[in-house]
Each structure stands twice: as C-alpha cells, then as structure tokens.
Amino acid sequence: MKDTATATRAAALDLLSAVLDHGRPLDDVFDAATRKLEPRDRAFARLLAATTLRRMGRLEKVIKTFLDRPLPRRAVGAKHILRLGAAQMLFLDTPPHAAVATSVDVARVRRLAPYAGLINAVLRKVADHGAARLAGFDDPLADLPRWLGQSWIAAYGAETAARLAEACGREAPLDLTPRDGDGGALAELVGGLALPGGSVRLPTATAVRELAGFTEGQWWVQDAAAALPVLLAGVPLKGARVVDFCAAPGGKTLQLAAAGAQVWAVDRSATRLARLRENLERTGLGDAVNVVEGDALTFTLTDGQQADVVLVDAPCTATGTFRRHPDAPWLKRPGDAAALAALQDSLLDAAVRLVRPGGVIVYCVCSLQPEEAAPRIEALLARSPEISRKPITAGEGGVSDEMITAEGDVRLFPFHLDAVGGLDGFFIARLVRGDAPR
Numbered sequence: 001m002k003d004t005a006t007a008t009r010a011a012a013l014d015l016l017s018a019v020l021d022h023g024r025p026l027d028d029v030f031d032a033a034t035r036k037l038e039p040r041d042r043a044f045a046r047l048l049a050a051t052t053l054r055r056m057g058r059l060e061k062v063i064k065t066f067l068d069r070p071l072p073r074r075a076v077g078a079k080h081i082l083r084l085g086a087a088q089m090l091f092l093d094t095p096p097h098a099a100v101a102t103s104v105d106v107a108r109v110r111r112l113a114p115y116a117g118l119i120n121a122v123l124r125k126v127a128d129h130g131a132a133r134l135a136g137f138d139d140p141l142a143d144l145p146r147w148l149g150q151s152w153i154a155a156y157g158a159e160t161a162a163r164l165a166e167a168c169g170r171e172a173p174l175d176l177t178p179r180d181g182d183g184g185a186l187a188e189l190v191g192g193l194a195l196p197g198g199s200v201r202l203p204t205a206t207a208v209r210e211l212a213g214f215t216e217g218q219w220w221v222q223d224a225a226a227a228l229p230v231l232l233a234g235v236p237l238k239g240a241r242v243v244d245f246c247a248a249p250g251g252k253t254l255q256l257a258a259a260g261a262q263v264w265a266v267d268r269s270a271t272r273l274a275r276l277r278e279n280l281e282r283t284g285l286g287d288a289v290n291v292v293e294g295d296a297l298t299f300t301l302t303d304g305q306q307a308d309v310v311l312v313d314a315p316c317t318a319t320g321t322f323r324r325h326p327d328a329p330w331l332k333r334p335g336d337a338a339a340l341a342a343l344q345d346s347l348l349d350a351a352v353r354l355v356r357p358g359g360v361i362v363y364c365v366c367s368l369q370p371e372e373a374a375p376r377i378e379a380l381l382a383r384s385p386e387i388s389r390k391p392i393t394a395g396e397g398g399v400s401d402e403m404i405t406a407e408g409d410v411r412l413f414p415f416h417l418d419a420v421g422g423l424d425g426f427f428i429a430r431l432v433r434g435d436a437p438r
C-alpha cells in the first residue's frame, strides 16, 4: 500500500463494497477491514464509508453529470471509488488534490488501474463543478433506496417523508439514561443536556468510557426514544413483576430494574444476552433480573404466575435507527416489514397469555414502517376482546402532542426534538388486559 492516506481510502472502499455488493452490515466487517490502520485513520475510513452511504443518491446524481455514459456493471469498484472521492470533496472538506490523488491510487492498489484515468478525469470535474451541481439536487429522499422512500410517501405524505429522509441522514447524538432517574444531576456530572424524559444528551463522538460515572454504572447508553417505552408503562414499577420479552442488549431491562421491578429478561440470542449480563454487572442491577435465554413465544413464569407488565420490544426492520446505521437502508428489502409482522403478532399473543387481568402490555418497534405499527395493534384488538388500548397522553415520559396519534399511540419521528439533535424513530402502544382474573 502506497501510504496511509491511500490505505485509509482503500479500507473505506472495502467497507462500502461489503455493504453494497455483499449485503454485510458495517459493524460486522469494520474490524477486519480496518485492522491495519491507526485509530484516527480507522475513524476516518468509517466516516467516509458512512457519509457516502448517507449521501448515495446525491453523489450518484452529481457523478452522472460528468460521465458520458453509465459505467458497466463490471466497473462497480470504480463506481464506489468515484462515490468515495466525491463524498470527500462535497461533504467532508477533503482538499480536492488529496481526494483525487488518493482515489487514483486506490484504483491502482485494488486492481482497477484500467479505470484510473476515468476516475482522475471525473473527480477533477467534481472538484471544479461538483458543489454547484450538488446545489441543484437537494432531494433527501434520493439518498434512500427508492422503495423505502415510496413506502414513507405512501404512509406519511411527501413532505413528511422528505423530512424523515433528511433527519435520517444526520448523525445521532449520544444519549445516556441515568440509573437513579435524575437526568438533571447526570447532565451536570457529564456536562450534557437533560431531555424532557430524563435522558441526557452529549455530542455524537463522545468517548463513552471516559465519561464520569461509567465505571460506577451510573448510566447506560440508550437513545432517548428507546427509553420511552418503559417510561410509558403508566403503572408503578416498584415491586411489579415485569417480563421483558425481547430484552437484549438490555437498555429497557436496566430501566425496569432501576425502577424497582422484578424482571424476567427473555431473549433467544446468547450473544446479545452476554452484553445484557455485562450491562447488569456494570450497573449493579443484576439482583432484580432473571436472565432467560429462550423463546419468548413459549416463555412461562413458574407456578403459572402472571405478569403485571409485559414489554414487547419486538424484532423489526429498525428503519427508525438509520441515523446510527447508515448501512441499514441498503440492507433492507421491500418485503421485510410484512415478513416480521407475523412474529410481532405471535409475540403480542404470547404477551396476552402471560399478563394478568388488569395488567399492561407495552408494544414498541424502532421502525418507521407502518405495517409494524398501528395495524399490529388493530389486528390484536380484533382477535383479543379482553385487550384494549390505554391511550398515552401528552406529558407522560415527556412526550408532546405532536408525538401522539389520534388512537393514543406514540409515533416518534427522527425529526422530533430536531432543535437538540432529533430522536430515533419509534412506535409505542400501551394496552391493558381487561377481563376478570382467571
């Protein structure tokens, strides 16, 4: 490899290719693709790949204006190099001469030398005229796969869909949940901003382990939106028997335990449960939690007991978390939400079997796809007459009117709380079991 700058761009090319050509999540391939780089260069390789993924549509449009004809399929590597080179100049303030020269070098070291001339010529044009062309392409929906943008337009209208796409293209800040529920005190301790629900917000690139209170387990990392489902249970949690159906890595389990509940944290993934156990250890909340590796669909409490609260944080398409996972839009497929709906329905049915009369079910998904939201609740209400909604009202957990639907569910968009850095997209419904004790 010629030098560090080229090696860093080559690693970014490998990351981009892993996501776009091989369908691999960025997090899964990052260590292997960047292991020979220094920490600073690893961070830049990630930033470059992430920025390119976040701006795919606009980069594509700018580059296209400088190509006489579309590149053939076999030139996909060259196409990626053009995207990365343009992203550096248009979005990352890399000096043009460095962006162009390293792109040409990457082509050579990645056996794409036949395209070196074309890459050089096109990127020089991007350097000279790219910013002006970019100004004419300000449609954020173009940066997402077309089917995804269409699904948001159909669900929320063109204006909201564009706001969603814009907000999803931004980096998420770092949010912490305080163990003792005192957001004000934690904000002071770490120098962050206390949010309405009690979370504390810090800038994106904050080094987590260096923050005050990490070793002592005084807080854990959790997006402010992800902290809301537990805050919206609407019943006293102290002493309550709570089953957390899809618990790992455990943000919500920790909240429940910290609030004084007796928790069963069920998850079928051993790897993810290992992270949950680490979190329990660090925060000292383990005594209140029974960790259960298994299928929530068949989980029962001993002696036929029932739960006061069941939390169903269901597996979902996670389209509300694109801010943190810029690769995710490119790894989803149009049928994913419909395919997950069956599992979401089964988990809700299992929650109905487990919760006591008068008890509460909180259902949530970190998804913006409509199929995973209210229709799952409507279908449950239609087949389970003993279940009804317990509508969520403004002020609970710090939620505002604009976040609540006509039915009393919470629909969080990434542009909510925009002025202080937004939120993950979430849907949250609260249900109550109304029949007589069995």
Ligand SMILES: C[S@@+](CC[C@H](N)C(=O)[O-])C[C@H]1O[C@@H](n2cnc3c(N)ncnc32)[C@H](O)[C@@H]1O
Residues within 6 Å of the ligand: 226, 245, 246, 247, 248, 249, 250, 251, 252, 253, 266, 267, 268, 269, 272, 294, 295, 296, 297, 313, 314, 315, 316
């Ligand atoms: C959205 S994540 C949960 C996040 C977690 N509640 C938190 O706050 O950190 C969904 C989880 O559901 C688990 N899961 C999926 N199907 C399951 C099933 N049938 N039974 C138990 N867990 C399941 C996955 O392993 C995954 O950890």
